[in-house]
Amino acid sequence: MRRLSWRDAWLVVPALALTAWLDWHGLKSWFQQDDFAWLSLGGRIHSFHDLLDALFRPAAQGTVRVFSERASFLLLERWFGLDHRPFHLLGLATHALNLALLAWITLRLSGSRLAAAAAPIVWAAGLGLAVPLAWISAYNEILCAFCLLAAFVCLLEWLESGKPLWLAAQWAFFAAGFGVLEIVVVYPALAAAWCWIDKRRVPRAVWWMWLASGLFAAAHLWLIPKPADGPYARHWDPSMAATLLQYASMALGGNLEPLHWPLPRAAPSIIAALTGAAAALWLALAWRRGEKLALFGAAWFALAIAPVLPLRDHVSDYYLAIPSIGWAWVAATALAAASRGAWWARLAAVAVLGWHLAYVGAAHRITADFRYRRGLDARHLFFALDTAVQRHPGKLIVVSGLGEELFWAAFFDSRMLLAARICLDPRDQSSQWMAAGPAFALEARCAPAEIAQAARDRRLAAYRWVPRKLHAWTRHYRHRLPREWLAAPPTRIDAADPNAAPWLGSGWYQIEPGGRWTSLRAEATLAAPDTPGRALAIFAYRPLEPEKPPARLTVRLNGVEALRFVLPREKPAFAATVPLPPLAGSPQLRVELEVDRPFPAPGDARRLGIVVSRLEWQ
């Protein structure tokens, strides 16, 4: 095994230079998609319990990535706010460390400086790293690669020196990886694969790590609910082989047509097939020659991609970030072996590798540039919405003109950071794609009744997105509101508002300061919400009766009992929340409030129930 010295630092310079060129724009990408959800974590922390919740409660498909998502976003957002640059600096610094570790391992295991310089180049050029370096939420891939490479370095040191400190360090990086990305479960398999390839024997200490991975995998599989359908549904069937082939094709030949690049237009499948054939030839030779690092590279690729193979409908280029380390070893060792061979072998290796790098590099750069442009749009939209919220506090902000791309990049999640209800116009032609999109996207649409209510209350602010700017058109929008929307029942009833009287049925007494008394039973009509997940909130009070047990309130929705609520003993005001069931086809929500016994008001002969100040769905 060859040792790396500081003089070998130049080995990572070409890969870093390549990263600078390929990811120049990607590393300047603004926040997008899930980034906003993680950025909003800090705003929800008001106690130690909230902090624990923010750090450890499973989110985003049941993941708990404490270090790579929760802690990094919490800290950097707290220190730098919505400045994306520190996030990217962290990603770039981790990437540089990874390149150094990769060079270190390659030199150590191949003994070739050429391979040690080539492996980081091949990895850095690959499509798999384009998104993790550009999209901050995918930093987990870079940090997980660091945990795996660092643990593997410790394994090599331990195998050579036998010092327990290296074993402990390996365990530390491996264990930390569980808080980074679930893929780390494959590390014991990677370690065992190397031990077996190198010595045909796996030490007992490595087998113990299988236990940790097994426990983590079992907990993840059984404790965290998995979606039965949609892109994150798992398919444990022969489709996994096709998915593996798809990933191999993406890794070998790039995934995008290099449009606008000075390259011959060849189908990605042809490039992948040629590179794949060359790689297969080299692996066969490597098997005969005992080129351990090449064989380990193939094993690394297969093992590291294995956990995502059941995600048949969520094939993502950034899932290749970690497996591509294996491909980098295969390619780098092939180049090193060819350099020691005949001139035609050198020429063939350089030609194939150059061909591969040109196409994956193009795909990488196109992907990174796309993320950058999308980040620019996301930044414009977010700050435009933020400005609209600041200009119209308390208003309902209805947006139209957003396409699907920008909706997912910046609208859907960014609303978590904005202190207002912001939603899409349900009639907007540019959001018609939602009909075929995932059901939860519909949450981003305003209900017609909600818009009509805001228009009646003068709480409506309507904007159109014309690329890079929001244009207000509230007057015009209100003018075009369908009459049937305005005639529909409201989403909110202020009982003390005389205009709400048409929506109050039987059982209400006259308006008093702060609301209206109900009799023992009262009815009101609200608009039915058009999306699931809404709740009816009832804001009311009833004077305390210290000598009697608390009264009970029953709430019925469209005739079906939805809540039995015991009024609080300690304070007269209360708010009851009733989750709204699906009300398919019903345009109205008939609310019945029934109190089990009257409130005895001295000198008042009425049979009084509760004083309702407001009914609304939220």
Added chain:
Amino acid sequence: MRFALAAMLLLSAAGCRQPRHPHPELIVEEPSQLKPTIDASAAADAEQLLEGFYEPDPGGWRWAAPEFTISLGVPGELRGKEARIEADLWIPESGWTHLSGLAIAARTADQELGRWRAPGPGARTAVFPVPAALTREEAILVDFVLDRFIPPAGEETRKLGVVPVKFRLVAAAP
């Protein structure tokens, strides 16, 4: 020493957090004050021509489609009072074969304002009464609907209505 340096770095970093400032350059707000009189050929008034107006022709005038919408500000002296909208239009002689007997209906979101019939081609002023209930707001938005139009022919692919010149919201005749 190292810890002190690290703490200083962290503290200085904590000071880098920028508050979220408004970005007025990313928003185009509606004009707070709308004009009660607008000129269809004036670029400054274009934001009150809401729908149904084609791009200006080289002469500066512009065609309207068979349906068009404008907004007019309600000046303080007209608030809550009866008013009328005067629309100066030009009806081309050349299109009169299609527009002969043209009637224009004006309406707001809730109410019909009336119907005006063109007596012939040339410069005309259509007048529509506005009830007091509609002048309580700061602005009034009006849709104009033509019952006939000049259909697309030859190189002209647009449906052409009339050429609006000026719109005015003025006090109702005493």
